[in-house]
Amino acid sequence: MPSNHKPVLAITMGDPTGIGPEIIAGALENPLVTQTCIPVVVGRTGIMRRASQVIGSGASWIACKDWDQVRSHLDLISSGSVQSPTRVCCLDAASEDSQQAPLGRIDARGGQAAYDSLVVATELCLNKLVDGLVTAPLQKKSLDLAGHHWPGHTELLGHLCGVDTTAMMLYLPPGKPNHGGPSGLGVVHVTLHMALREVFENLTIENILKTIELTHAYFSRLALAQGRMEAPKIAVTALNPHAGESGRFGTEEIELIAPAVLEARKSGVDASGPWAVDTLMPRAAQGEFDAVVAMYHDQGHIALKLLDMFEAVNITLGLPITRTSVAHGTAHDIAGKGIAKSGGMVQAILAAARLASK
DSSP states (O other), X not given: OOOOSSOEEEEEOOXXXXXXXXXXXXXXXXXXXXXXXXXXXXXXXXXHHHHHHHHTOOOEEEEESSHHXXXXXXXXXXXXXXXXXXXXXXXXXXXXXXXXXXXTSOOHHHHHHHHHHHHHHHHHHXXXXXXXXXXXXXXXXXXXXXXXXXXXXXXXXXXXXTOSOOEEEEEEOSSSTTXXXXXXXXXXESSOSSOHHHHHHHOOHHHHHHHHHXXXXXXXXXXXXXXXXXXXXXXXXXXXXXXXXXXXXXXXXXXXXXXXXXXXXXXXXEEEEEEOHHHHHHHHHTTSOSEEEESSHHHHHHHHHHHHGGGOEEEEESXXXXXXXXXXXXXXXXXXXXXXXXXXXXXXXXXXXXXXXX
16 A cells, blocks of 8 residues: 555445446546545446546546556555546456446346455455445345345445444534534434334344444544544434324334433433434434434435435444445436436545544
């Protein structure tokens, strides 16, 4: 790795049949990105060149067959021999036939390319060859067709990193209206990629408590990095409407969520709840809480994305590596049209650079 103060980030291209390659190419046009980090795209050079042509990018893609070739180019960047920020290494982790997967369609070749790219990039992180990981979206059905039966990035990354407890957080960085307080605003999920009927059987006091603890650890670290000593304030949502109305609309609040909050408070965590979500999120957006622990996917995703979808960053808690991503999917309906917005990828890259520097 070059002796440069900027972190080196592995950026996976995601499923090549979607907008992942385009939003990466667009993000790398933003001077904030190249000023903040040294990007290495992990995927397929031919696909990244095609994406650059689609959006009219002037990036020059350098095909690298292995990490030694990447390292050689990064050394040139570090020495000042290469000045142009539009020269980008692409480590060819995906097979050549991934370039034949048609844009805008679910295809096993796209799923395999996304899988291969993620495995290689994760290994780079675990081996300390790069400082962090940023992922473009994958398509769950394409992943399944390729024989990799994972509900999404979060679960697969937990497996690759050998950890049992992870959580997905959607995060809005501080500084804009409705982005919370000085730490920004995070929404962390107890359950994630599953059918709604499965949520009830996967909610336990233990799972809720672990998610609260992961959230507390992350925001405590963030506060210290900002020079603040106060403990983060964590709001825990109810599951049922009106927080169950004292058991009339369900007993999960009484039997599961309140006991988990109580256990967290006994260990020194500033947690409260269960709160009814419809009135909680406006309070959190105004900075009353640093983070919200949500019981299921759409309870957290919809609320945060309504505040500011294109600034939201997906951060995985509980991994031994830094991983961020955009907060949207492959958007097959607009793939190849050159109209995909890259703002979310810019924010994901900047967030990974900040986390990797701590």
